[in-house]
Amino acid sequence: MNTAAERAERVELCIRARDLKLWYGDFQALNGIALDVKQGLVTGLIGPSGCGKTTLLRCFNRINERYGNVTTTGEITIHGKNIYDDDVSLSELRKSVGMVFQRPNPLPISIYRNVLFGIRVHTRRRALNRAKRDEFVESALREVDLWNDVKDKLRMKATQLTLEQQQKLCIARLLPLKPRVILMDEPCSALDAEGTEKIESLLDSLRGKYTVVIVTHNMAQARRASDECLFMLMGELIEHAETSEMFFNPRHEKTEMYIQGRYG
Numbered sequence: 071m072n073t074a075a076e077r078a079e080r081v082e083l084c085i086r087a088r089d090l091k092l093w094y095g096d097f098q099a100l101n102g103i104a105l106d107v108k109q110g111l112v113t114g115l116i117g118p119s120g121c122g123k124t125t126l127l128r129c130f131n132r133i134n135e136r137y138g139n140v141t142t143t144g145e146i147t148i149h150g151k152n153i154y155d156d157d158v159s160l161s162e163l164r165k166s167v168g169m170v171f172q173r174p175n176p177l178p179i180s181i182y183r184n185v186l187f188g189i190r191v192h193t194r195r196r197a198l199n200r201a202k203r204d205e206f207v208e209s210a211l212r213e214v215d216l217w218n219d220v221k222d223k224l225r226m227k228a229t230q231l232t233l234e235q236q237q238k239l240c241i242a243r244l245l246p247l248k249p250r251v252i253l254m255d256e257p258c259s260a261l262d263a264e265g266t267e268k269i270e271s272l273l274d275s276l277r278g279k280y281t282v283v284i285v286t287h288n289m290a291q292a293r294r295a296s297d298e299c300l301f302m303l304m305g306e307l308i309e310h311a312e313t314s315e316m317f318f319n320p321r322h323e324k325t326e327m328y329i330q331g332r333y334g
Contacts, residue, residue, distance in 0.1 A: 082108055082109055083106050083107070083108060083109065084107050084108060084109040084110075084148065084149060084250070084251065084281040085105070085106070085107035085130060085146065085147070085148050085251065085281070085283070086105070086106050086107075086145075086146070086147045087103050087104060087105050087129075087144065087145065087146045087147075088104050088144060088145045089102050089103075089104065089143070089144040089145065090102070090103040090104070090126075090129065090142070090143075090144035090145070090146060091103075091142070091143045091144055092125060092129065092134065092140065092141065092142045092143075093140070093141045093142075094137075094139060094140060095139045098305060099122050099125045099305055100122050100125055100126060100129070100305050101304075101305040101306050102144075102306070103126060103144070103306070103307050104307065105300060105307055105310055106310075107281060107283060107298075108281070108297075108298065109281055110277065110278045110279070110280070110281055111277070111281065111282070111296075111297040111298055112273055112276070112277050112282045112284060112295055112296045112297050113281075113282065113283045113284070113296060113297065113298045113299070113300060114284055114286055114291075114292040114295065114296030114298070114299040114300070114313065115127060115283060115284065115285045115286070115299075115300050115302065116285075116286060116287075116289070116292050116299055116300070116301050116302070116328075117301055117302035117303055117308075117328065118303065118328065119287070121302045121303050121304060121305065122302050122304075122305040122306075123285045123302055124255055124285055126302065127169075127253050127255055127283060127285050128169075128253075128255075129142065129146060130146065130148070130153075130167055130251065130253055130283065131153075131163055131164050131167040131168075131169060131251075131253060132153060132154075132160060132163060132164075133164070133169065135160075142154070148166070148167065148250070148251065149250065161192070165188070165192055165247045165249070166247075166249055166250050166251065167249060167250065167251040167252075167253060168188075168244035168247065168249040168251070168252050168253065169244075169252075169253045169254075169255070170237070170240050170241055170244070170252065170253065170254045170255070170257050171240075171255055171257075172255055172256040172257070172259045172260065173259070173260045174233055174236030174237040174239070174240050174260065175240060176228035176229055176231070176236050176239050176240060176243075177228065178227060178228070178229050179227065179228065180224060180225050180226060180227060180228065181211075181220050181223065181224050181225075181226055181227075181228045181231070181239060182207055182224040182225060184228045184239055184242075184243055185206065185207045185210050185211065185239070185242050185243055185246065186198075186203055186206060186207060186246065187243060188243055188244065188246060188247050189206060189246040189247055192247060206246040207224065208221075209245070209246075210242040210243070210245040210246055211239075211242050213242065213245055213275075214238040214239070214241050214242045214245075214272055215238065215268075215271075215272060215275070216235060216238045216239060216242060219235060220235070232265070233260055233261055233265060234261050234262075234264070234265030234268050234269065237257055237258075237260075237261065237265070237269060238268075238269070238272060241272065241276075249280065250280070250281065251280065251281045251282075251283070252276065252280050252281070252282045252283075253282075253283050253284075254282065254283070254284040254285065255285045256285055256286060256287065257269055257284065258270070258286070258288070258291065259287075266288075266291070270291065270294060270295045273295050274295070277297070284296065289317075289329065292313065292317075293313060293314075293317055296313045297312065297313060298310065298311065298312050298313055299311065299312075299313045299316045299317075301316065301322075301324075301325045301328065303324055303328070308322050308324050308325055309321055309322045309324075309325045316329070317329055
């Protein structure tokens, strides 16, 4: 029989990886990763360029497999289900585990149709009447703090928005699908300081509603925006700790060297 502590841990954890290894052809990019990501937190993924951060992030929705010549071993469970099981639908997995990329990638269609794009792919057309579509659009845009800016411009092409607004729209596009996890790969890399501040504010509002994993090279951003941090180096996970603990009292010398800017 499970103990109370074991039951509490099961509820608390969202993503668990064990002995996760990945190769691009003959090159091993991940080497025996083991980690636990907690439900409802913003978890930062930090480390020097080429250390495997984005590769690890893309394992969580198996998007690496789009690139071909990729071999993955080990296990990743999300809410207790191994995403590499034979009965896992990639379409359903990517619906539940959404992704936001470095540069905003809105479709060259209206703001309104952008928000609905994902839900239309996954829903029978007749199941979405006009009232339901309008509800999805307003709710998603409000949640990313974009509604007041665009409510009178919903038919405008999304590519006419500012980069910061486009990135918010890309997040809004995920929300009608009711994802459990949102993955972000350097979501502020194309933004100026003001846009970065607004995306970080949005991250704060998503905390608790979603489990967010964010890759960032910006140490200040990692300190400000994340609850916990994962530090990677050369395809290995070196340290996982609460963000304040990692930055002010790192357990590993390699972590301390990276945070102090002594390499990477």
